Amino acid sequence: MGYAEITLKLPTDYSEDLLRKKIGEEISSRNFTFRILKRSLDARNKRDIHFMTRIGVTSDNLSGNTPEIQKLEIIKKQTYKKVVVTGCGPAGIFAALILQKAGFHVTIIEKGAEVAKRNEKITEFEKTGTFDSLGGYCFGEGGAGTFSDGKLTSRTKTISVEKDFIFDTFIKAGAPSEIAFETYPHVGSDNLKKIIPAIISDFRNYGGKVIFESEVTGIFKNGDRITAVGISGKESGKIEGDFFIFANGHSSFKLYKLLISQGVLFTTKPFAIGFRVEHLQEELNFSMWRRYSLPGVKAAEYHLTADCDPGHAFTFCMCPGGKVVQSAPDEISSVVNGMSNYARNGKFANSAVVTPFSLEELAGKEISAGKALDLLENMEHDFYNFRKSFDIPATRISSIIHGGKIADLPESSFSFGLVPADLSEFFPKTVYERLKAGLQIFSKKLDCFENGTAMGLESKTSAPIKCLRNQDLTAAPFTNLYICGEGSGYSGGIVSSAADGIKTALKIVTDF
Ligand SMILES: Cc1cc2nc3c(=O)[nH]c(=O)nc-3n(C[C@H](O)[C@H](O)[C@H](O)COP(=O)(O)OP(=O)(O)OC[C@H]3O[C@@H](n4cnc5c(N)ncnc54)[C@H](O)[C@@H]3O)c2cc1C
Structure with a gap:
């Protein structure tokens, strides 16, 4: 069996039959298997709008070698170590999933509600104007990523392995398969409302725990280590752990302020x-x-x-x-x-x-991260x-x-x-x-x-502040605290935030 990659120009309404016919003509064989690698719409010439499609073809008629696809490797560990993840958005979910699959004992704490309840609350909000933080567009199962547009584009160049894992996970959870090859992949909010609970269910099947409607409101520390987080809401108390991942997004200024008050170092960005x-x-x-x-x-x-x-x-x-x-x-x-x-x-x-x-442009001088949050909050209040x-x-x-x-x-x-x-x-x-x-x-x-x-x-295109990250991805000055996803200031959007969660989790798996 040999392999080749070919590029085909196809009409926008092409059928599977036409695609097969064109591949057959291109490689002069009727016996082949294929995989679409990339598809983009070319609308530069309005009289000839078409798809440009890159296809990987495998056939006896071809002589090239099949390229090796690098896959994300999750090393399985025998460990009793506990990880507490704050935030059930893309970053928190993917960090938790990787760590749970690797053998760690992971608990996600999420201040918002599960998707079904969030959905009801959003409908009520749009009807009555009564805001409920359990069910806004920003908080709850899937984070800001659930009731989003579900565009899965990312301009980050260094996450191709993580991206494949994210797309595979999404497709297994019910996302349309074309997200794997579209230049501008999109799943939509209706699909996300099914995909996110399916991934969470998978995480639970691996033994992971999720606590919804409970907010992290306190941080306990001993020197440079976090020992526990305090939670309040549906469940309240102290949750101890060995590692703490904050995947809190960038909409909860309350949590940012808690982290800053506990000495976590942030700068404006x-x-x-x-x-x-x-x-x-x-x-x-x-x-x-x-x-x-x-x-x-x-x-x-x-x-x-x-x-x-x-x-x-x-x-x-x-x-x-x-x-x-x-x-x-x-x-x-x-x-x-x-x-x-x-x-x-x-x-x-x-x-x-x-x-x-x-x-700082607004303040006209250098300002602290806390002050930056106040200024942005004031702007959002003005509206x-x-x-x-x-x-x-x-x-x-x-x-x-x-x-x-x-x-x-x-x-x-x-x-x-x-x-x-x-x-x-x-x-x-x-x-x-x-x-x-x-x-x-x-x-x-x-x-x-x-x-x-x-x-x-x-005002929520990306975080207005970023944490100071050490080489081992810990958040300075702590040695077992990780801040990942959009709230860290190092990612933006669903895919890059999920990838940041994966990188953080893999770092914990390899380092400990
Ligand atoms: C309406 C909308 C549409 C969007 N459309 C797109 C899109 O099409 N494509 C795209 O790439 N991006 C989109 N985004 C942005 C995208 O959703 C975010 O970039 C992404 O969700 C960030 O992931 P995250 O996990 O870092 O943070 P988040 O998704 O923000 O998740 C953080 C979670 O932490 C929880 N949390 C915060 N504080 C606490 C606390 N104290 N205790 C417990 N839990 C806490 C929050 O409730 C939240 O669920 C959209 C955002 C919105 C709001």
Whole structure:
């Protein structure tokens, strides 16, 4: 048996039969097996939009060697060591799963609820405006990753083995198999609500324990070692362990402040802020494809960047056919984000438009991590205080670009209200100017861009602070404390946070 990789240009609505026929023609044989390695949509020529597909083919007719695929190796240990993981998001889940499979005794502590209960609470929140931290978009089983858009893209270059493990785990738990080869893989919130509980169930089958609706509110230490965490909520008390992994995400400022108060070293770091923009998906499809729909492709998606003078702006976390959501971390803050289901068949498309930002830029001087959190929290409160509700200020993109009064706003997917407002009053001047310059450039790249609406505060693109990590991945100055995932400041998004959790777990497995 030999192997070759071939690249095929395929129509967007190609069938399995056509794919087989084309592979057969390419290798001059009808006997082969194949695996799609990569698939991306090429829409540069609007009259010839197609998939470029890279395929690995195995056949008697071929002479090449099958490439070796490097797999994540989990060394099995005989150990009585206990690991306490705070946070049941992608980082916490994957760290816990690896350690439990390796033979450690792992307990996950999660302040939010299980997916089913979270779902009910989110529905109630969107209907009544009553916020419940057990069931917001940020907290609970699966973390911020569950009710997300479920895009599984990552720009980190050093995580290919971890990424394969994450995708394999997702596919075994019910994710669509094409995530393994799409350039922009997407599972959607509806699938994540099934995938995450399936992975947790697997973790429990290996002997792992999860405590939901219980918050880590205390840390006990002895010199440079953490000895236990104090929890309160559905379960309360002290949980002792040998290793403590904090995979707490970046929405719980309360926990950040607890870690800082216990001497964990954090510094500020740059991140990005801005607002969400929303368009009609059909208009966007037409702008990008010169037709309203394309067979075989769910919805058009864009990734835009703009070099502004000074600085730059970019779109982030685009959700085709999705919905803008109120992802407030508490009852007095307002933060927007976006999600979509697998079918991406909603009427609207949304995306963040953001610009790099540091809270030191806002303070005008060097500040501590704690002060940075206060400043960001104030900004999130300002958006809530605008109407003392989860309604958000919004404007037409054309008004930002050309000026003029905003009398009315178009229909939106956002469950709360949009209130016409001048967004320049909500952002630091330099930030607003960069966002405005970005919108001007985006509207030249996509002719429908000006027709959209800009709304709310997008402040959770990544963590505003990062911990000081030692070479062995411990968080300084402690020797058995690990902070991983988005809350550590070293990852952003589902895949890179899960990969950071895996790397942390593997480090514990090899070091101890
Ligand atoms: C609406 C929305 C859409 C998104 N869409 C995407 C997307 O499409 N693709 C993508 O890559 N990323 C997306 N993201 C970002 C992504 O969800 C995060 O990057 C990812 O979940 C980070 O993983 P994590 O495990 O580090 O942290 P998190 O997922 O934030 O998990 C941290 C967990 O720790 C828990 N916790 C915090 N403090 C405590 C405490 N004191 N005690 C106990 N538990 C605690 C929290 O409740 C939470 O469940 C989205 C985020 C949101 C909110």
